[in-house]
Amino acid sequence: MSVSSYFLSYLHAAVVSASGVVDQYGLAIVVAGLFLESAGVIFLPGETLLIGAGFVASQGAFNPLVLFALGIMGTSAGWFTAYYIGYKVGIKWVKKHGRWIGITAERLNKTHTFMNKYGSIVVLFGRFIVPLRQLQGYISGSAETTLQDFYLWNMALRQIEWVGFTMQRSSCVPNRS
16 A cells, blocks of 8 residues: 555545544534644644534535634634733743753743744744644744734635635636536
8 A cells, every 4th residue: 555545545534533523513523623723732633623524514514604714713712822821821931940941041032032033934834833833822922922923924824725725626626617
């Protein structure tokens, strides 16, 4: 079995499982999954639940626009929660306990300087790296990245992903004219 066929069979099984979970528990499980994943629970299958929900929605179980809106709300609430915790607790915790994990005042100052200069780019490209994606709310909040930059760049990437998905989807559908 080739690597690609193994990956596709695994992906198919994951989406089928997620569809069953969504079918049984409804949209609440999707919102909760996206919230928890965006709030920093690493390797939680929030996005897989969303894909499964898309399949369930395509069968008429619920409105895809409602799924879209609830997905944005769950994800955004997770981002804000992680950012807020990082902003309120993270920097204080790092200053108090950072020496135990190798974070010195000098390293913390370098991180602040780096995030002030490149924070929006870090947020934008960090969305593609699995553990960083879930933890970047805490990292951005702790580094005191502005909430505006944090949310703007998260939403900018989501819009790019949505346009790319829509364009890919439209290229797969035959022209009916």
